[in-house]
Amino acid sequence: MPVFKKYDLNKQSIEVPGTRTPGATGHYRHVGFVDGLVENIRADPTVKTLYDLFQSSLAKFQDKDMLGSRNYDPVTKTWSGYIWQSYRQVDQRVNAFGSGVMHINEAILGNTQLNRWSLGIWSLNRPEWFISEMICNYYNLVSVPLYETLGPDAVEYVMNHAEIKVAVVSGNHIASLLEMSDKLPNLRAIISMDSLAEGVLAPGVSSASSILRAWSNDRGIKIYDFQQVEALGREYPRRHIPPQPEEVASLCYTSGTTGQPKGAMLTHRNFIAAVGANREGMVTDHTDTVISYLPLAHIMGRVVDTNSAYSGCRIGYFRGDLLLLMEDIVELKPTFFPTVPRLLNRIYAKVVASTVDAPGLVGKLARRGVATKLANLEAGKGVTHPLWDRLLFNKVKMALGGNVQAILTGSAPIAKEVLNFLRVAFGCIILEGYGATEGMATATITMADEHQPGIVGCPRSGVELKLVDVPEMNYFATDKPFPRGEIMIRGATVFKGYYKDEKNTLDTIDSEGWLKSGDIGFIDNRGCLTIIDRKKNIFKLAQGEYIAPEKIENVLLSRCNLVMQIYVHGDSLESTLVCVAIPDPETFLPFANAIAGTNVTMTDPVGLGKLLKDPKVKTAYLKELEKAGQAGGLRGFEVVKRVHLSMDMFSVENNMMTPTSKVRRPQVKEYFLDAIKSMYDDIHFTTIVAKL
Known part of the structure; x- marks a missing residue:
């Protein structure tokens, strides 16, 4: 423990x-x-890079369980319990996969740059993610994680900005890369984490992998699966190329709410310092088990898993579905x-x-x-x-x-x-x-x-x-x-x-x-x-008060269980704030039905639409937001005065949210502009009537 x-x-x-x-x-x-x-x-000062870190763990925990995942049986349509790979087995796979990637880069693609090039990684958390990142530490490459939910424009930008030649991706992303490949001049090879073994679906019908291979051939891009590359690596083993502490280990792109993503250069020294600082507060060891579901493209998830790998922990990956996460946790018992x-x-x-x-x-x-x-x-x-x-x-x-x-x-x-x-x-x-x-x-x-x-x-x-x-x-x-x-x-x-x-x-x-x-x-x-x-995204209201909308949103999100997403709006021509709220169906429907005297379910879009527009429901919802604001210490001018309820969720797909779940404010404002104008018109009308 x-x-x-x-x-x-x-x-x-x-x-x-x-x-x-x-x-x-x-x-x-x-x-x-x-x-x-x-x-x-401090307890291990010779560990100066992520390469050193894993070699240290391998020496101490080689036969202990390290990476765990659950397998799906398509015949019985059931999931297995956690199946584990030991530290020794993971090291063997890193050596094989890394050697295979280096062989592809040099012997097949003909690249003369043998190290310090960028390897793209695009998938949900899984053992292959860890192995792909670790080969970067064995062979002095730079890992470039891509958020699972990145939109095509951001993927294109990051791939080109980081000059990614080889990308290791889960099978569901291969088609996306091939589709945009004419805009990715650096991309030379795609490695699928999922098997591309041939399978005949019906007489005369090509398998999905055949189609992908033909498509990639047409685009001049080599395509492999993980097992093929590991086999290549066992045939053509490579010596390790250990990195230096000040060299960049990873480019971690931050998805800002405006502009293009920025690639934060994180060095091996940064990672080791983070592990060292974490261990001065909490020490985990080989008896501990960690659930890995926080996106590994995000630095918090990476630091947790890196620290766990150093400690000899068992790292169990979720199945990729947040709706099933609690089941994975019960099975794993972290x-x-x-x-x-x-x-x-x-x-x-x-x-x-x-x-x-x-x-x-x-x-x-x-x-x-x-x-x-x-x-x-x-x-x-x-x-x-x-x-x-x-x-x-x-x-x-x-x-x-x-x-x-x-x-x-x-x-x-x-x-x-x-x-x-x-x-x-x-x-x-x-x-x-x-x-x-x-x-x-x-x-x-x-x-x-x-x-x-x-x-x-x-x-x-x-x-x-x-x-x-x-x-x-x-x-x-x-x-x-x-x-x-x-x-x-x-x-x-x-x-x-x-x-x-x-x-x-x-x-x-x-x-x-x-x-x-x-x-x-x-x-x-x-x-x-x-x-x-x-400090960012602040603006003034008409009376001169400064507003930080993200702070208000965080207060309301954390204290009102009716809210799934929220956008608080104001500007220098108005003296009050309004908001757009996406209710949490699980809590909102019982709440709204009780007020409206209805029995609407999520399968009734017409009834749900009426609830969202019902004045009594909106008034009651606004009161709940006011209570949450008071509990969170919001000042009077920070309390929202009108709410627009909608089930049009902010998402990466509609460009209203970044992959790290930050609201893209200009895009949300544009999308809900008519509703925002209507809320302010109502405030102005109410003010005029009150003066009569």
Whole structure:
């Protein structure tokens, strides 16, 4: 099980004396690392690259289970349990696949550049993803993950920007690459993670793989499957080409809400520093099992899996379907569950419904048990209870397989009530982290025995941070009771810069190596950071108040279970905010039916459309948003005054969302422009009538 290092909760970070400058706080460091930041894995200082990391794990854990996945039987239409490959078996496959890729690059494609070229990886999490990334570390290549949900324009841009010659992809993406291949002049070979073995569907009918091979031939692109390349590698083995610490290990493209994606250059040193910093707070080992479902194209998922590989953990991959994720978790029985608030909010809603909101004796007992455990948590007595766990909560824990000892959440805020309820319901430690791709998702994290929700913890052992004045938003390092300002981060985890993009690099990292986060926070008297605002995408209302819509959206998303997606809108010509909300069908339908006196289901689009437009439903929904805003501490001018309800979800396909689930604001505004205008017309009309 994960082991946590203990520190004083009342003094988690310290402002280093003599480091204050005009317009900024001093440098805050973790209380245990004031005299020096961690830049490597202190227990294993010879590990300097991702190549070293895996060789170290191989020596210690070679016959232990490493990568697990579930197989589908098309005959019985059932899934197997987890089938495991050992560290030794994974190493053998990395050697074979890597040698095969190097042979294809040199002997078949005739490329004279033997290393430092970019390998594209495009698929959901699976063993082949890990193996594809690891060959980059064995043969000094640069991995370029592509988000599973990237649209064609972004795929084309990244493939060309990173000059990808060879792409390893799941079978469902082969056709997409071939379709756009005339726009991908660098692409020379596609390797399918899924088998392309020939199979006759019917007399005279070609198999799908035959069609793909003929298509790729026509486009002048070589196509292989994983097994073919491994066989080639066994026939033509290659020596390893170990990388150097300062060389780029991966180009991680950040999907911004505007403009083209930016390729963050993450070095081997960055990855090792992230693993080292993580291990100073929580240590996992070969007895631990981790569920891998967070996209490996996103840095949080990569850091978790890299740290797990170093620790000798078992890494179990989900089947690729988020609707089946909970089934995978029950089957895997992980001890460590890295996740995001959106999933925790859904788990919270279901657990609440079956416990504290349950009718009769069950609900009564659950409410008493939760109250007792929450009081103990607040008093610093931990998250377990001998009586209530035995009576009630041990059954609740089975929803996560029964073995989870620690949950890590990040990427977005999580409501205080959700966080503490889940802590006591599952009787486990929940860590909340904060970071960015450009800093290896490793900036701050809460301590294991933290019981105060709403904070994102103190600086990691390898990171120092400071707050810088943002005068236009009235945030200053001299504010009382606590300093406020833009969060800036420095340490060995901070990236090298953006690939082929000096301007954005200079705009993001200053001359002293400080990474500008764009987030606003304050640091309390315990040395803990709280995120309170967002510097980017701010605008002024007509009365001069600054608005950070993303902050408001996060508050409403985390505190109102009726919301699946939301877009908050305002501009300098209006004095109020309006919003477009995509309701969560699971919670919205019972809510709306009760108000409208109907019995509409998701299979009744006409009835659903009427509910979404029903004035009584919209008024009640708006009241729920107001309650959530008040609970989240929104100020009066930050409360939305009208809502437009729609089931037109923001997605990558309709260009209203990035692959990392960030709202593309200009596109959403354009799509819902008529609804936004109608909401403001209604506000203006109501104002005029009120004056008559």
